[in-house]
Structures are given as structure tokens and as C-alpha cells.
Amino acid sequence: MTAVHRAIADDLRDAIRSGTLAPGARLPGIRALGEQYGVTPQTAATALRTLAAERWIVLEPGKV
Numbered sequence: 365m366t367a368v369h370r371a372i373a374d375d376l377r378d379a380i381r382s383g384t385l386a387p388g389a390r391l392p393g394i395r396a397l398g399e400q401y402g403v404t405p406q407t408a409a410t411a412l413r414t415l416a417a418e419r420w421i422v423l424e425p426g427k428v
Contacts, residue, residue: 372401372411377420391421 379385392400397408416423 366407368401368403368407369414370409372397372403373406373414376411376415380420 376385378392385391391397394405394408394412396414397403397411400406401408412421412423415421
């Protein structure tokens, strides 16, 4: 995982830990995350897949 993927994943993980993102809350889409962080949607998707693999989030099939 690159530093950019790690930074996005870390930010989202921190938002989950702090309660900024409540359980069951819908995360921004990959395009919105890409725009927010100034990265490609693929980079944002990789960060989300990383969080899903770590069981921080649940991805819906076909959404990422």
C-alpha cells in the first residue's frame, strides 16, 4: 500500500474511531473520496478495500 492509500485509510479509520463516522453510516463514494483527497478513484477504492480487509468497513458488492 502506498503512502497515499495509507493516508486515506488512516483518516477514515480515525473518523470511525472518533465517532465522526457512526456505525452504519454511508461513506462517500470513491469518486467523492478521490476528489476530496486529490487522487484517482482507483486510489480511493484501494484505500476502501484495505479498510474492508481489516474489517473496519463493509463494502457492498458492485459499489467499489
